[in-house]
Amino acid sequence: MSEQMPYWQALNRSLDTALSADEAVFVLGEDVGLYGGSYRVTEGLYAKYGEWRVRDTPISEGGFTGLGVGAALVGMRPVVEIMTVNFALLALDAIVNMAAKIPFMSGGQFPMPLVVRMPGGVAKQLGAQHSQRLEQTMMNVPGLRIAVPATPQDAWWQLGQAIRSDEPIVLLEHELLYFSKGSVDMQAEAPPMHRSRVHRRGRDLTIVTYSRMLDVSLQAAAHLAEEGIEAEVIDLRSLRPIDWDGCMASLERTHRLLMVEEDSRFAGAGAEIAAGLTERCFYSLDAPPERVAGREWPTPYNSTLETMSIPRPADVAEAARRLCRT
Amino acid sequence: MDRDRQRAMLRDMLLARAFEERAAEEYTKGTIAGFLHLYPGEEAVAVGVLHACEPSDYIVSTYREHVHAMVRGIPPRSVMAELFGRRDGCSRGMGGSMHLFDRERRFMGGYTIVGETYPVAIGIGYAIAMRQLPEAVICFFGDGAVNQGTFHESLNMAALWRLPVLFVCENNHYQIGTEAHRHSAVTEVYKRACGYHIPARRVDGMAVLAVHAATRVALEQIRSTGMPYLLECETYRFRGHSVADPGSYRPKVEVRSYKEQDPVTLAIEETLPHYPLPEEIAAAGPDVIAGLAGRMSELGHLSEAELKHLQEEVAEVVEDAAAFAAASPEPTEADLEAYMNCNRRDEVLIR
Numbered sequence: 001m002s003e004q005m006p007y008w009q010a011l012n013r014s015l016d017t018a019l020s021a022d023e024a025v026f027v028l029g030e031d032v033g034l035y036g037g038s039y040r041v042t043e044g045l046y047a048k049y050g051e052w053r054v055r056d057t058p059i060s061e062g063g064f065t066g067l068g069v070g071a072a073l074v075g076m077r078p079v080v081e082i083m084t085v086n087f088a089l090l091a092l093d094a095i096v097n098m099a100a101k102i103p104f105m106s107g108g109q110f111p112m113p114l115v116v117r118m119p120g121g122v123a124k125q126l127g128a129q130h131s132q133r134l135e136q137t138m139m140n141v142p143g144l145r146i147a148v149p150a151t152p153q154d155a156w157w158q159l160g161q162a163i164r165s166d167e168p169i170v171l172l173e174h175e176l177l178y179f180s181k182g183s184v185d186m187q188a189e190a191p192p193m194h195r196s197r198v199h200r201r202g203r204d205l206t207i208v209t210y211s212r213m214l215d216v217s218l219q220a221a222a223h224l225a226e227e228g229i230e231a232e233v234i235d236l237r238s239l240r241p242i243d244w245d246g247c248m249a250s251l252e253r254t255h256r257l258l259m260v261e262e263d264s265r266f267a268g269a270g271a272e273i274a275a276g277l278t279e280r281c282f283y284s285l286d287a288p289p290e291r292v293a294g295r296e297w298p299t300p301y302n303s304t305l306e307t308m309s310i311p312r313p314a315d316v317a318e319a320a321r322r323l324c325r326t
Numbered sequence: 327m328d329r330d331r332q333r334a335m336l337r338d339m340l341l342a343r344a345f346e347e348r349a350a351e352e353y354t355k356g357t358i359a360g361f362l363h364l365y366p367g368e369e370a371v372a373v374g375v376l377h378a379c380e381p382s383d384y385i386v387s388t389y390r391e392h393v394h395a396m397v398r399g400i401p402p403r404s405v406m407a408e409l410f411g412r413r414d415g416c417s418r419g420m421g422g423s424m425h426l427f428d429r430e431r432r433f434m435g436g437y438t439i440v441g442e443t444y445p446v447a448i449g450i451g452y453a454i455a456m457r458q459l460p461e462a463v464i465c466f467f468g469d470g471a472v473n474q475g476t477f478h479e480s481l482n483m484a485a486l487w488r489l490p491v492l493f494v495c496e497n498n499h500y501q502i503g504t505e506a507h508r509h510s511a512v513t514e515v516y517k518r519a520c521g522y523h524i525p526a527r528r529v530d531g532m533a534v535l536a537v538h539a540a541t542r543v544a545l546e547q548i549r550s551t552g553m554p555y556l557l558e559c560e561t562y563r564f565r566g567h568s569v570a571d572p573g574s575y576r577p578k579v580e581v582r583s584y585k586e587q588d589p590v591t592l593a594i595e596e597t598l599p600h601y602p603l604p605e606e607i608a609a610a611g612p613d614v615i616a617g618l619a620g621r622m623s624e625l626g627h628l629s630e631a632e633l634k635h636l637q638e639e640v641a642e643v644v645e646d647a648a649a650f651a652a653a654s655p656e657p658t659e660a661d662l663e664a665y666m667n668c669n670r671r672d673e674v675l676i677r
Contacts, residue, residue, distance in 0.1 A: 070448060112669060
């Protein structure tokens with residue numbers, strides 16, 4: 001049975017379920033406790049589970065993310081919330097040098113059931129230091145897994161799967177998705193955590209995308225359909241590993257790839273995905289892959305310029321038309 | 327302290343010195359590569375601290391950790407094999423000199439990014455406090471590591487949430503080549519703890535019994551109050567920062583003066599029979615006569631012959647460790663893949 005709920009609430013339910021199922025699970029981060037989380041994700045959990053299970057931390061991203069690593073080494077299941085992805089730069093040592101490497105460099109001796117959640121993306125005029133997409137920074141780190149839920153259903157599924165996994169997992173959430181609603185079936189069996197999902201079927205081109213750009217791509221696909229262009233839209237759901245087979249199956253039918261990402265174009269997630277799919281499907285492609293991505297700017301505060309800095313449905317549709325003409 | 331414990335500590339110090347000198351030799355032969363940070367001069371810290379802990383305590387260490395690992399009980403064979411990058415190393419050849427791990431012995435790793443040991447230690451401390459166990463975490467770091475943000479972040483959280491962590495500063499006065507007065511506005515590390523209401527103490531890190539006694543006090547206090555504690559051990563490394571460093575920035579007279587306080591020599595002297603002259607006893611005053619007498623009977627049990635035997639025994643252990651390491655196979659790509667995916671269990675990621 002499914003329920004309509006916003007993305008933040010799906011995450012909240014997922015945390016609640018995990019906290020009640022396993023005493024090793026604890027949540028920590030800035031204002032996750034008494035305050036309930038900047039995006040309400042931990043609302044009500046402090047009252048229910050107490051301060052040791054839902055821990056308000058000082059503003060010490062490097063320190064408390066590293067604390068999560070230490071706790072994971074001895075079998076706890078920490079869920080670290082970093083208030084925004086921008087602050088995660090201060091915690092990269094714990095994520096990249098520690099969490100991703102300890103199980104490996106110890107010769108496979110230690111578990112690392114660490115989850116680090118971080119909201120990111122361009123929201124509404126938050127300025128250059130609060131509007132980044134840093135997925136490419138972590139995609140290049142062997143030993144990490146990265147999930148990017150785009151819907152409330154995936155938020156529910158993927159957070160739960162991440163907490164149950166013994167591997168270190170980064171969950172990239174999007175600030176503009178927290179209050180978007182969708183139906184969530186809490187009884188339904190989850191697909192594998194890193195499998196992509198086809199959101200719209202089409203024969204003319206394949207749009208590969210993730211996170212909030214799924215919605216932008218679906219809007220573009222609706223416009224294109226009016227013009228007779230049928231776009232298939234795939235939500236990657238994961239940036240490491242990538243579901244290459246899922247994308248390839250689609251490209252074998254459509255023969256055209258359009259990669260859509262909010263991240264900056266240069267050396268962004270889309271560069272790797274376009275390159276990886278080109279290597280795999282070169283002889284099936286009827287045209288060079290196209291990429292629609294964020295501009296090479298720090299995000300401007302000015303609203304008009306900010307809107308221009310990331311892909312809009314019209315940009316996606318335009319690239320799709322161009323691609324289908326070649 | 328009982329005779330066996332003292333003798334065990336002496337043996338560990340002798341082993342430490344012999345092992346590290348052998349490692350340096352192997353490095354020049356090319357059997358060990360990469361960065362190699364040796365411990366001679368600082369033995370009293372690892373031995374004094376780790377002999378005062380329980381097997382249930384956790385150890386988090388730095389990149390200068392061969393001796394911590396061995397005193398903790400990791401066999402010299404598997405430490406040497408790790409230095410050689412072999413499959414029988416304690417990290418299966420994946421870690422190397424700077425990343426020794428042993429889960430069973432609660433040796434939670436050597437870390438190379440200066441300042442990483444604190445958050446790992448408080449994380450383990452958090453788990454202990456949450457589960458209300460009588461365990462503690464020993465967190466090693468150097469004087470150069472106290473200017474990283476994680477030092478302050480972690481001391482703050484440790485005090486705020488009362489985490490059972492013993493922060494042990496191995497203050498050898500140099501951050502690679504930069505002397506403490508050139509890297510720290512406050513060079514007495516223990517004083518920094520008061521900013522976080524953490525009890526702290528400085529001890530002579532060249533004197534193993536003093537380090538041991540101070541650690542016992544610290545751990546008792548941690549276990550009874552739940553508060554963390556900081557112990558600063560003033561010590562000295564006789565060699566450069568790593569084998570690639572000749573240490574030429576240090577005045578020769580300084581190196582020589584510390585060598586006169588060589589903890590290994592001092593420990594040997596402590597255990598050799600030394601009967602005070604009547605004048606010495608008289609000068610000590612009546613109160614300490616009983617103490618001195620007790621000390622004599624404690625210390626009078628190690629003869630020159632026994633000392634020689636100990637030295638020969640550790641030389642054999644080191645020889646055996648090097649032979650074992652040389653004979654150990656190289657890890658394979660399949661081993662590597664298995665370590666990479668050691669936590670995958672039966673999880674299906676995509677299909």
